[in-house]
Amino acid sequence: MTNLDAKIPSGPLEKKWDSRRFELKLVNPANKRKYRVLVVGTGLAGGSAAATLAELGYNVEAFCFQDSPRRAHSIAAQGGINAAKNYQGDGDSVQRLFYDTIKGGDFRSREANVYRLAQVSVNIIDQCVAQGVPFAREYGGTLANRSFGGAQVSRTFYARGQTGQQLLIGCYQALERQVQAGKVKMHTRHEMLDVVLVDGHAKGIVTRDLKTGKIQRHFGDAVILATGGYGNVFYLSTNAKNCNVTAAYRAHRRGALFANPCYTQIHPTCIPVSGDYQSKLTLMSESLRNDGRIWVPKKHGDDRKPGQIPEGERDYYLERKYPSFGNLAPRDIASRAAKEACDDGRGVGPGGLGVYLDFADAIQRLGEDAVRSRYGNLFHMYAKITGDDPYKTPMRIYPAVHYTMGGLWVDYHLQSTIPGLFVLGEANFSDHGANRLGASALMQGLADGYFVIPYTLGNYLADQRPGLADEQHAAFAEVENEVRARLQRLMDVNGSRTVDSFHRELGKLIWDKCGMARDKQGLEEALRRIPELREEFWGNVRVPGDTGDFNQELEKAGRVADFMEFGEMMCLDALTRDESCGGHFRTEHQTDDGEAMRNDDDFAHVAAWERKSDGSGWTEHREQLEFENVKLSVRSYK
Amino acid sequence: MSQGNMRLKLHIWRQKGASAPGAMKTYEVTANEHMSFLEMLDVLNQELIEKGEEPVAFDHDCREGICGSCNMVINGHPHGPQRGTTACQLHMRTFKDGDEIFVEPWRARAFPIIKDLVVDRTAFDRIIASGGYVSVNSGSAPDANEILIGRDDAEEAFEYAACIGCGACVAACKNASAMLFTAAKFAHLEKLPQGQVESDRRAVEMVMQHDAEGFGACTNQYECEAACPKEISVTSIAMLNRAYRRAALSSKS
Numbered sequence: 001m002t003n004l005d006a007k008i009p010s011g012p013l014e015k016k017w018d019s020r021r022f023e024l025k026l027v028n029p030a031n032k033r034k035y036r037v038l039v040v041g042t043g044l045a046g047g048s049a050a051a052t053l054a055e056l057g058y059n060v061e062a063f064c065f066q067d068s069p070r071r072a073h074s075i076a077a078q079g080g081i082n083a084a085k086n087y088q089g090d091g092d093s094v095q096r097l098f099y100d101t102i103k104g105g106d107f108r109s110r111e112a113n114v115y116r117l118a119q120v121s122v123n124i125i126d127q128c129v130a131q132g133v134p135f136a137r138e139y140g141g142t143l144a145n146r147s148f149g150g151a152q153v154s155r156t157f158y159a160r161g162q163t164g165q166q167l168l169i170g171c172y173q174a175l176e177r178q179v180q181a182g183k184v185k186m187h188t189r190h191e192m193l194d195v196v197l198v199d200g201h202a203k204g205i206v207t208r209d210l211k212t213g214k215i216q217r218h219f220g221d222a223v224i225l226a227t228g229g230y231g232n233v234f235y236l237s238t239n240a241k242n243c244n245v246t247a248a249y250r251a252h253r254r255g256a257l258f259a260n261p262c263y264t265q266i267h268p269t270c271i272p273v274s275g276d277y278q279s280k281l282t283l284m285s286e287s288l289r290n291d292g293r294i295w296v297p298k299k300h301g302d303d304r305k306p307g308q309i310p311e312g313e314r315d316y317y318l319e320r321k322y323p324s325f326g327n328l329a330p331r332d333i334a335s336r337a338a339k340e341a342c343d344d345g346r347g348v349g350p351g352g353l354g355v356y357l358d359f360a361d362a363i364q365r366l367g368e369d370a371v372r373s374r375y376g377n378l379f380h381m382y383a384k385i386t387g388d389d390p391y392k393t394p395m396r397i398y399p400a401v402h403y404t405m406g407g408l409w410v411d412y413h414l415q416s417t418i419p420g421l422f423v424l425g426e427a428n429f430s431d432h433g434a435n436r437l438g439a440s441a442l443m444q445g446l447a448d449g450y451f452v453i454p455y456t457l458g459n460y461l462a463d464q465r466p467g468l469a470d471e472q473h474a475a476f477a478e479v480e481n482e483v484r485a486r487l488q489r490l491m492d493v494n495g496s497r498t499v500d501s502f503h504r505e506l507g508k509l510i511w512d513k514c515g516m517a518r519d520k521q522g523l524e525e526a527l528r529r530i531p532e533l534r535e536e537f538w539g540n541v542r543v544p545g546d547t548g549d550f551n552q553e554l555e556k557a558g559r560v561a562d563f564m565e566f567g568e569m570m571c572l573d574a575l576t577r578d579e580s581c582g583g584h585f586r587t588e589h590q591t592d593d594g595e596a597m598r599n600d601d602d603f604a605h606v607a608a609w610e611r612k613s614d615g616s617g618w619t620e621h622r623e624q625l626e627f628e629n630v631k632l633s634v635r636s637y638k
Numbered sequence: 639m640s641q642g643n644m645r646l647k648l649h650i651w652r653q654k655g656a657s658a659p660g661a662m663k664t665y666e667v668t669a670n671e672h673m674s675f676l677e678m679l680d681v682l683n684q685e686l687i688e689k690g691e692e693p694v695a696f697d698h699d700c701r702e703g704i705c706g707s708c709n710m711v712i713n714g715h716p717h718g719p720q721r722g723t724t725a726c727q728l729h730m731r732t733f734k735d736g737d738e739i740f741v742e743p744w745r746a747r748a749f750p751i752i753k754d755l756v757v758d759r760t761a762f763d764r765i766i767a768s769g770g771y772v773s774v775n776s777g778s779a780p781d782a783n784e785i786l787i788g789r790d791d792a793e794e795a796f797e798y799a800a801c802i803g804c805g806a807c808v809a810a811c812k813n814a815s816a817m818l819f820t821a822a823k824f825a826h827l828e829k830l831p832q833g834q835v836e837s838d839r840r841a842v843e844m845v846m847q848h849d850a851e852g853f854g855a856c857t858n859q860y861e862c863e864a865a866c867p868k869e870i871s872v873t874s875i876a877m878l879n880r881a882y883r884r885a886a887l888s889s890k891s
Contacts, residue, residue, distance in 0.1 A: 023721060027856060037719065050774070051776070052776040052777075055775045055776060065757055066699065066705075066707065067697060067707070067758070067760070068706075068759065068760065068762065068763050068803065070706070070766075070803055071700075071705045071706060073699070073700065075700065075704055075705050076700045076702060076704050076705065085782070085783075087783060095774060115760060123777070123779075125782045126779040126780065126781055126782045127774075127777070127779045127833070128778055128782075129779065129782040129785055130770050130772065130779035130780070130785075131771070131774060131800075132771075132795075132827050132830050132832045132833055134792050134793075134795040134796040134799050134830065135782075135792070136788065136792070136825070137787055137788070137789045137792040137793075139788070139789050141786030141787050141789070142783050142786065142790050143782055159796060159799075162704065162800065163867045165704055165800075165802075166796070166799060171801065172766070173766060173771035174771055174774075175764060176766045176767035176770065176771060177771045177773060179763075179767045180768065182743075182765040183803075186763070188763070210753055219677075233703075237723075240697060240699040240700040240701070240705060241699055241700075241701060242744050244697050274672045275670060275672055275673070276676050277670065277673050277680065277681060278677070279674070279676065279677050279680055279701060280701050280702075282701075282702050283702075357858065380722075381702065381703065383701075384723065384727050384729070385674075385727070386728070387729070387731060390797070404642040412880070449774070450776045450777070451777070454776065454777075495725075496688075498684050498687045498688065500680070500684060501684075505730070509816070512862070542687060543689075544687055544690070544691070544692050544693065545692055549655075549656075549753075550695060550752055550756065552693070552695055553687065553693060565862070573676060593845045605645075
C-alpha cells in the first residue's frame with residue numbers, strides 16, 4: 001500500500017504555510033545552477049514555474065507541444081482571477097476566499113492547500129500587474145473587480161473577457177526573458193511521451209519532436225508536469241483540440257497515483273452543439289451571469305420565438321430555486337438545473353438542448369453601450385459562431401465539459417507519489433475538491449507556479465546530488481524503446497477506422513454514462529463497453545503517414561489510446577464514489593428537490609488510484625480529509 | 639442535397655516538408671453552413687484518411703479565436719475574407735454551394751513551411767525574448783494598487799495586448815514585415831508605467847531582432863491592420879518608430 005502522506009504542516013491553519021516555508025531546506029544560490037529541472041507544459045502553471053525557477057538560478061528545460069509557449073490552453077480562460085485583496089471593502093478576506101472555495105468544492109478538498117491558495121492569491125495580482133497585465137481599471141486608476149458564481153463579494157480581477165490570455169502573455173514574457181538570459185531552454189512542438197525513473201525517482205522524460213518525429217531523451221534532476229486537464233476524454237469539451245491526458249497518464253502508468261478522476265466540471269454556459277461534425281464546444285464566460293438572466297418557457301414544447309413568450313410564461317428557474325444566489329449559483333448547480341429543465345421537455349432550440357441567457361433587462365437597465373463595454377467581445381464571439389445577435393435575441397446556451405478537478409495525486413509540496421515528480425495546475429487534483437468555482441483555475445495555476453513550487457522544489461533538490469544520471473543511463477534506453485514500440489504498434493494496426501471516429505464514440509459513451517448525472521447501472525455498462533472499444537481501437541485504427549515525420553494523426557492516436565484507458569479509470573472512480581458531491585452527481589443520492597446528497601461518513605476522502613502492474617485494473621488508496629476549521633454542512637445557495 | 643449543405647471545390651497547398659516542392663491540389667467536399675471552416679477541413683481529412691491518403695496538415699488548437707494557432711490564407715486573405723476573424727471562427731455560412739476555395743500557408747522567408755499549411759513561427763518568440771517584457775522577478779512586486787493607471791490608458795494597452803501572435807500581419811504584407819506584431823507588443827508595454835523603465839532598450843532590441851529574423855521593412859501600406867483578426871491599429875507602429883528614433887538618438891542604449 002502506497003503511503004499517502006500529504007505532508008500537511010501542523011499548527012494553526014493561518015500559520016501552516018509560513019511555518020513550512022521556514023522548515024523547508026534551501027539550495028544555496030551558487031548550487032542552484034548545478035541542477036537541471038524539466039518543466040512539461042507552458043500554460044499558467046508551467047510557464048510561471050519555469051520562469052520563476054530560472055530566475056532563482058536553476059537551469060530549466062521547458063517543453064510544449066504547441067508551436068509556441070504562448071498558445072497553451074490557459075489562454076482561452078475568459079472571466080477572471082480571484083484574489084482576496086478586498087479592494088472593494090465588501091467584506092472579503094483570505095478566510096472568506098478560503099471558505100468559499102472549500103464550500104464551492106463541496107468539502108472534498110484539503111483545508112491546508114486551499115488556505116494557502118487564498119493566502120498567495122494576493123501576491124499573484126501584484127506580480128501580474130508588475131509584469132504589465134492590463135487588468136480592467138476604475139477611472140481613478142485603481143483595479144476593478146466583478147463578482148462570480150459561488151461568491152457574494154466582488155473579488156474577481158479581469159481583462160475584459162480575455163483574462164487568461166493576458167495572464168498567460170505576462171507569464172510567457174517572463175519565460176522568454178529567461179530564454180534570452182540563457183536560463184531556460186525552450187522545446188516547442190515537443191510532446192512528452194513518457195517519464196524516466198532512476199532508482200524510483202523521476203529523473204527525465206522521453207519526448208517526440210513533432211516536426212521531425214525524432215525521439216529524444218532528456219535528463220533532469222526533477223520533473224514538473226503542468227500539462228492541464230483531461231476534459232477531452234469526452235471528445236466534445238471547451239478544451240482546445242490538442243489538450244490531452246497523455247503526460248499525466250504516462251506518469252500514472254509509471255506509478256503516480258491518480259486522484260478523483262470522476263470530478264469533472266460541466267460548465268453551464270456554452271454554445272449548444274449544432275451537428276455531428278462538431279469538433280469542440282465554445283464557452284460563454286460565467287461573467288455573463290452577472291447581468292444575463294437564465295430562463296426556459298414554463299410550457300412544455302413551447303416553440304414560439306423567445307420574444308413572443310410573455311414574462312408570465314417564462315421560468316427563471318435559477319432565480320426561483322436559489323433566490324439568494326440566483327443566476328450566480330455555482331457551476332455544478334446551474335448545469336444540473338439546465339439539464340433538469342431540458343429533460344423536462346422545456347429546453348429550447350434544435351433538439352431541445354438549450355436554455356436562454358437573456359440580456360434584455362440588462363440592456364434596458366444599463367443601456368446597450370454599457371452592456372457592450374462589459375461583454376462586447378463575448379457577444380461578438382457568440383454572433384460569429386451562431387449567426388444570432390445577442391443584443392436583440394437571447395443567447396442559447398447549454399452545459400459542456402470545461403474543467404477537470406481530478407488529477408495526479410500530490411502532497412502539500414505538489415509532489416506526486418513518484419519522488420522528484422511534481423504536478424502543477426489543472427494536472428494535479430489538489431485545490432478544487434469536487435467542484436471548482438469560477439476564476440479559481442487561473443489563481444491555482446499561478447499560485448502553484450509563482451509561489452509554491454519555487455519553495456517546495458528546493459526542499460527535494462537539497463537532498464539530491466545534481467546530475468545523478470544522464471541520458472546514457474540504462475533506464476532511458478529502456479523507456480525510449482518502449483516509446484518507439486508503442487508508436488510502431490499504432491502504425492502497424494493499419495485498420496479501417498479513423499482516430500477521430502474512435503474518439504467520438506468514446507466521448508459520447510462517457511458523456512452519456514459519466515457526464516452530468518451518473519448511476520450505477522450506466523457506469524457498469526460503460527465499464528463493460530470501454531474495454532471493448534479499446535480492443536477495437538487497437539485492432540482497427542488507421543494511422544496514415546509515418547513515425548519519422550510531422551504526423552498529426554499519430555499524435556492524436558497516442559492521446560486517444562491513453563483516453564481509452566483513462567476513461568475506464570474515471571468510470572471506476574465514479575462507480576466507487578457512491579455519493580453525490582459537487583460535479584459528481586449520482587442520481588441514487590439526491591434530496592427530494594434534486595440536490596446532491598453527500599455522505600461524509602463514508603466518502604470524506606480523496607480516492608487515489610494505483611494501476612496494477614499487469615494492467616488488469618486499479619487499486620484504490622484513500623487519503624482521509626480532515627476538517628478542523630470548517631464545519632461540513634449541506635452546501636446551500638438558496 | 640439536404641438543408642444547408644454545399645458542395646465545394648477546394649484547392650489546397652500540399653507540401654511534404656520544408657525542402658520538398660509544393661503544389662496546389664484539388665479536392666471536392668460537402669460541407670454544411672453551420673460548420674466552421676476548420677470543421678470543413680476535418681471532414682475532408684476524414685475522407686482522405688478513409689481513402690488511404692494523407693490528411694492536410696494544419697495548425698489549430700483552441701478553435702475559438704484566441705490561441706493564435708490557426709493560420710491559412712483563404713482566397714487570398716489571411717484567415718479568410720471576414721474582418722476581425724480567425725480561420726477557426728470563420729463559418730461556412732460565409733460561402734455558398736458551388737464555391738471554389740483556395741487555401742494556402744502563410745508565405746514569408748521568416749516562416750519556413752514545415753508541412754502543407756503548417757509553418758514555423760518561432761521567430762515571433764525570439765522577438766519577444768529580445769525585449770518584449772518587463773524585467774520583474776516573481777515575488778518582488780509592490781501592491782497592485784500602488785501603480786495607478788488611468789482607465790483609458792489601461793484600455794488602450796489592452797487593445798495592443800490583444801495580439802494573438804498568429805502572423806496574419808506578416809502574411810498580408812507584401813514585404814513580409816512583422817512590424818505590426820512587434821509594435822503591438824511594444825505599444826502594450828509603452829502605454830503602461832511598468833513598461834517605461836526599459837522602453838529605449840526594448841524599442842531597439844525588438845526592432846533589431848525583427849530585422850535579424852528576415853522579416854521585411856514596413857512601407858506603411860497597412861494591409862496588416864486590415865488582416866489582423868484582432869484589428870490591432872497601426873498607430874502602434876508609429877509609437878514604436880518614435881521610440882526607436884528617440885532611443886537611437888540617446889546614448890543610453
